[in-house]
Amino acid sequence: MKKGAIIFVLIVLACSCDKSNVENENNATINRIQKICEMNYDDLLTNFGSECLSVSPFSIVGDKVNESLYELEKLVRTEKIKNEDLRNSIIGIIESKLPREFTKLSDEGYTEIESLCYSFISQSILMDDITTLNFRLSCIEDLILKTKCFNLEAQTRLLVYCSVLKGISNYLYQLSSERKQESWDQCFRRKQQQILDSGFFAKMACVIDWPVCLGVMAADCVLETRS
Numbered sequence: 001m002k003k004g005a006i007i008f009v010l011i012v013l014a015c016s017c018d019k020s021n022v023e024n025e026n027n028a029t030i031n032r033i034q035k036i037c038e039m040n041y042d043d044l045l046t047n048f049g050s051e052c053l054s055v056s057p058f059s060i061v062g063d064k065v066n067e068s069l070y071e072l073e074k075l076v077r078t079e080k081i082k083n084e085d086l087r088n089s090i091i092g093i094i095e096s097k098l099p100r101e102f103t104k105l106s107d108e109g110y111t112e113i114e115s116l117c118y119s120f121i122s123q124s125i126l127m128d129d130i131t132t133l134n135f136r137l138s139c140i141e142d143l144i145l146k147t148k149c150f151n152l153e154a155q156t157r158l159l160v161y162c163s164v165l166k167g168i169s170n171y172l173y174q175l176s177s178e179r180k181q182e183s184w185d186q187c188f189r190r191k192q193q194q195i196l197d198s199g200f201f202a203k204m205a206c207v208i209d210w211p212v213c214l215g216v217m218a219a220d221c222v223l224e225t226r227s
Contacts, residue, residue: 025148026113026149028149029143029147030113030117032143033140033143036136036139036140036143037136039136040132041135044132044136044139048142054142056141057159058102058160058163059163060163061098061102061163061164062162062163062164062165062167063167064094064098064167065168066167068093068094069171069218069222072086072090072093072218073222075089087219090215090216091211091212091215091216094211105153105207105208105209105210106157107208109153110157110207110208112200113149114150114157117158118161118195118207119196119203121161121162121165122193122196125165125188125189126192130172130173133169134166137162137165140162144158144162145159157207157208160210164214165214168214169185171218188221191217
């Protein structure tokens with residue numbers, strides 16, 4: 001009887017230690033992401049400039065988003081689509097360039113911790129110039145790839161999200177000379193603030209079905225700055 005009791009206590013202690021280790025890893029990862037998002041460009045260079053940052057396996061997503069926005073821009077310029085068709089057009093263009101597993105992500109294991117990461121990233125979009133944002137996102141991608149905090153589904157969602165934002169920011173940079181009353185990037189930042197202010201489920205929907213969320217934001221801003 002004593003032996004059974006001892007084994008039970010050891011199992012409980014082992015489970016408690018595992019849970020504590022997971023919580024410590026989660027907290028450490030969140031703190032590191034928050035610090036990365038609070039650094040200015042010089043601080044990022046000092047801390048990460050000499051490191052060989054990991055290359056995201058989802059970088060192709062951002063490349064295709066960039067291509068899609070240029071195609072949408074071309075359609076707008078040539079007036080081959082009407083304004084009300086912009087939203088469906090950008091979703092269709094993006095989905096034609098990427099496999100479904102990249103454009104319709106799993107919601108498995110989506111947690112408040114992951115949602116907090118998106119809040120930090122959205123805050124960076126609001127304050128960064130294009131160069132700083134791209135570098136900051138690369139640092140975040142490197143951390144996501146190296147930490148054990150996130151399962152495969154969460155890691156995929158975060159990396160795809162960062163890649164999409166890179167694609168959008170590169171598009172903004174190339175079109176920086178074409179501005180009207182509100183610049184394209186100002187429009188996108190304004191819409192990001194709305195996401196930042198939204199609840200848990202709204203953020204989750206924007207991440208999992210990102211072409212419908214981020215893609216439509218982009219299309220709206222193309223329309224608004226062209227009108």
